[in-house]
Amino acid sequence: MNYMFENGFLGTRAPFFMDFVTIIVAFLPFLMMVAILFAKRKKYKIHQLAQYTLFVTSLIVVTYFEMGVRIGGGFDAFMKGSSVSHNYAFIVLIAHIIIATITLFVWVMAITRAKKYLRENRHVKIGKITFSGVVLTSLSGIWVYLLLFVY
Numbered sequence: 001m002n003y004m005f006e007n008g009f010l011g012t013r014a015p016f017f018m019d020f021v022t023i024i025v026a027f028l029p030f031l032m033m034v035a036i037l038f039a040k041r042k043k044y045k046i047h048q049l050a051q052y053t054l055f056v057t058s059l060i061v062v063t064y065f066e067m068g069v070r071i072g073g074g075f076d077a078f079m080k081g082s083s084v085s086h087n088y089a090f091i092v093l094i095a096h097i098i099i100a101t102i103t104l105f106v107w108v109m110a111i112t113r114a115k116k117y118l119r120e121n122r123h124v125k126i127g128k129i130t131f132s133g134v135v136l137t138s139l140s141g142i143w144v145y146l147l148l149f150v151y
Contacts, residue, residue, distance in 0.1 A: 004068050013081045014149035017068035024061050025141045028054065029134050036131065048114070055107060078148050089147045096140035103133030 008019030035050035072078065075093060079086055110130045114123040 005072060012149040021061055021065045022142065022145045025138050029138050032131055032134055051111065055111060082148050082151060084147045084151050092147060093144050096144050099140055100137045103137050106130050106133055
């Protein structure tokens with residue numbers, strides 16, 4: 001597990017695991033757009049598989065991230081090298097956590113609704129909300145990363 005805390009590969013103060021997670025979070029909206037394109041092209045089985053894969057992968061990445069944060073000493077430990085106000089960074093972090101948590105629950109609802117109404121498009125609206133949440137989660141996560149490890 002020591003590799004997690006070696007210098008990252010993005011050229012910032014972040015450890016490896018933060019860089020790894022940030023890259024995945026940054027690409028998630030684009031990967032989700034590809035999954036949505038499958039549905040628009042009526043390739044519903046591929047769309048379903050892509051969505052399940054993205055969801056499960058996201059849960060694994062969040063677990064990996066949380067392990068790294070806990071083992072690494074938490075928010076305060078990662079905040080040490082930053083010139084940003086602790087309170088400001090903490091508020092941004094809380095906003096990110098709220099957005100990410102709501103998005104997770106909405107994503108579960110979208111998957112459940114899609115599974116229940118497999119042949120209907122009843123999950124399209126909640127899918128759009130989920131996609132918006134993923135984009136906001138990605139942007140706010142990148143914002144937190146920048147505050148902690150760049151500024």
